[in-house]
Amino acid sequence: MGSFILFIAVLVIIYQLSNISRNTADALDKQVALQYEIVAVEKRLDQLTELLSARQFESRQESAVIVDADELVNINHATVKQLTSLPKIGRATAQKIAEARPFSKPEDLKLVQGINEDIFADLAEKITV
Incomplete structure (x- = not known):
């Protein structure tokens, strides 16, 4: 009987192992x-990091575009950033200008909400279509 119990114990141990x-x-x-x-x-994170770096670089390049005082801003093609470089034009008004495109003549800019005669007078010599 003792060898049977030993045999069962060995089987249990083998089963557990x-x-x-x-x-x-x-x-x-x-x-x-x-x-x-x-x-x-990690690979996907590296790709996203590279993409983000590229977009930040492009954004920095775009923001680095400064309109010279002598240079005319084409209101049909200028970016919102370039439009905000004009006197008395904030981001919201620049966005409205971009949404109201295309303009056939500079005076059409007066039709944009936020551009009155005084503001247009300041802009007239700085813009083109």
Whole structure:
């Protein structure tokens, strides 16, 4: 009877060891899968960082465009940033100008809400179509 109990104990131990081995293998498989996912996320993060850097560079280049005092601003083609460089033109008014395009003559700018005769008089010599 003692050898039977010893045999059962050995079987239980072997069964437990096989469970431990199987669980360890599953855990290692999950760990490897997670490592692949981490590498994929890191690559995607690098791509997004590069894209963000490129967009920031483009934005800096666009904001670096300064309209010279002698240079006329084409109100049909200027960016909102360039329009805001005009006297008495803020971002909201510049956006309204951009939305009201195209203009056939500079005087059409008076039709934009926020541009009155006084403001147009200040702009007249600085704009073109």
